Amino acid sequence: MTTTATPATPVSPSSGLPHWETLPDDLPAATAEIKAAIRARIEASGRTVAQVVDEIETFLEGEIADIEATRARGEEVWPVVDYADVEAGTVTEETLALVKRRGCAVVRGHFDRARAEAWDADVVDYVESNRFFETYAGPADDFFGTLGSEMSKPEIYPVYWSRAQMEARQDPRMATVQAFLNRRWTSDSEGRRWFDPEVDTLYPDRLRRRPPGATSGGLGTHLDPGTLDLWMTEGYQQHFRHLFSGDVAAYDPWDAAYRTEAAQYPGSTMCSAFRTFQGWTALSEMQRDQGVLHTVPIPKAMAYLMLRPLLDDVPAEEMCGVQPNRTFPVNERYHAILTRALSGIPDVAPGDSVWWHCDMIHAVAPVTDQQGWGNVIYIPAAPQCAKNDAYAASVREAFLSGRSPHDFPEEHYEASWPNRFAPEDLNAVGRRGLGL
Numbered sequence: 001m002t003t004t005a006t007p008a009t010p011v012s013p014s015s016g017l018p019h020w021e022t023l024p025d026d027l028p029a030a031t032a033e034i035k036a037a038i039r040a041r042i043e044a045s046g047r048t049v050a051q052v053v054d055e056i057e058t059f060l061e062g063e064i065a066d067i068e069a070t071r072a073r074g075e076e077v078w079p080v081v082d083y084a085d086v087e088a089g090t091v092t093e094e095t096l097a098l099v100k101r102r103g104c105a106v107v108r109g110h111f112d113r114a115r116a117e118a119w120d121a122d123v124v125d126y127v128e129s130n131r132f133f134e135t136y137a138g139p140a141d142d143f144f145g146t147l148g149s150e151m152s153k154p155e156i157y158p159v160y161w162s163r164a165q166m167e168a169r170q171d172p173r174m175a176t177v178q179a180f181l182n183r184r185w186t187s188d189s190e191g192r193r194w195f196d197p198e199v200d201t202l203y204p205d206r207l208r209r210r211p212p213g214a215t216s217g218g219l220g221t222h223l224d225p226g227t228l229d230l231w232m233t234e235g236y237q238q239h240f241r242h243l244f245s246g247d248v249a250a251y252d253p254w255d256a257a258y259r260t261e262a263a264q265y266p267g268s269t270m271c272s273a274f275r276t277f278q279g280w281t282a283l284s285e286m287q288r289d290q291g292v293l294h295t296v297p298i299p300k301a302m303a304y305l306m307l308r309p310l311l312d313d314v315p316a317e318e319m320c321g322v323q324p325n326r327t328f329p330v331n332e333r334y335h336a337i338l339t340r341a342l343s344g345i346p347d348v349a350p351g352d353s354v355w356w357h358c359d360m361i362h363a364v365a366p367v368t369d370q371q372g373w374g375n376v377i378y379i380p381a382a383p384q385c386a387k388n389d390a391y392a393a394s395v396r397e398a399f400l401s402g403r404s405p406h407d408f409p410e411e412h413y414e415a416s417w418p419n420r421f422a423p424e425d426l427n428a429v430g431r432r433g434l435g436l
Contacts, residue, residue, distance in 0.1 A: 068341075086177055277381040282348045282376055402416070
């Protein structure tokens with residue numbers, strides 16, 4: 001007997017697939033239904049799902065071999081770009097091509113070291129002057145549940161509106177790098193403009209301060225663009241239309257088509273915005289062996305993640321462990337080919353920034369008795385588009401009231417803090433980004 005997802009949702013005229021713009025009542029049935037529909041659509045192209053996945057694996061093996069050879073030569077897998085070259089427009093074509101191939105980059109000297117260290121000191125003053133540690137109630141989500149579980153103080157601070165964070169977000173040097181990264185994408189396609197690469201919306205995120213001597217389990221391999229909505233909502237079905245038709249060659253992970261309009265299923269911690277790159281700015285020195293960020297630097301690996309659940313070894317009602325209100329997991333059981341490519345960032349200094357494609361697999365390595373601080377401000381590139389403009393209204397309200405942004409747990413520590421960043425402190429970049 002065949003089960004049907006409830007409520008029944010009609011086939012999309014644009015994608016040709018059943019779709020659910022809100023979370024289905026019967027997730028297992030909806031999962032089985034969409035998998036069967038995508039599988040049938042691929043087979044209509046004249047190939048089986050297994051043949052299409054084999055094509056992806058052949059491509060991945062070539063990329064992984066290059067990454068492994070680069071590591072064996074003692075060279076950096078991550079492209080490194082100097083801010084001065086970004087500002088002057090003198091980044092070489094070879095480096096630009098490598099940024100697109102790897103999907104990640106470190107920007108050296110994004111900010112002066114002294115300024116980054118001053119921001120770090122400002123964060124300490126900000127939280128201590130408001131007795132944050134005396135009032136901290138513990139983590140309100142489990143996205144970072146492995147971090148700081150044995151510490152009396154958190155490592156991820158649910159703080160958004162400090163002077164340090166806002167000055168970094170609205171700095172013209174940040175806008176310069178964000179625009180540089182946005183231009184790696186195709187923002188105009190299908191006869192439409194999907195986002196404005198020159199304008200960022202100042203997506204607010206948290207910050208991390210991991211102290212010397214810390215022992216942390218890190219974060220497992222995962223990615224953050226969404227969960228089941230990537231298969232089930234009409235906008236994402238359109239974005240991944242080539243993959244869902246079995247045409248891997250036509251799939252471009254740098255083409256933003258349709259995803260800036262795609263619906264996302266809600267969660268306690270999610271990202272309502274479209275980020276071209278996730279990123280953070282270093283406030284302290286971090287050595288590459290001290291629990292730092294790793295990625296699988298292959299943007300097109302997303303093709304494997306989207307089609308892997310269609311193979312016969314995955315139960316019909318499952319998506320390789322993907323669930324709502326969680327990060328998108330990458331595991332040895334289903335994705336072992338990808339984890340071989342996991343590559344860490346090089347050493348970074350205060351003022352350097354680190355960036356990775358929004359669909360890129362990433363992790364934070366574990367560390368025992370960390371040497372030195374590990375402090376960062378999370379700042380992505382979130383260009384102006386329909387999705388980000390819609391989210392910006394709630395961001396403005398949160399900024400003006402000092403509340404936690406809508407994408408994060410409702411902790412609101414800063415609502416009563418008198419020295420948070422004020423509207424009159426916004427510059428032209430900040431006002432434009434917040435739509436004020």
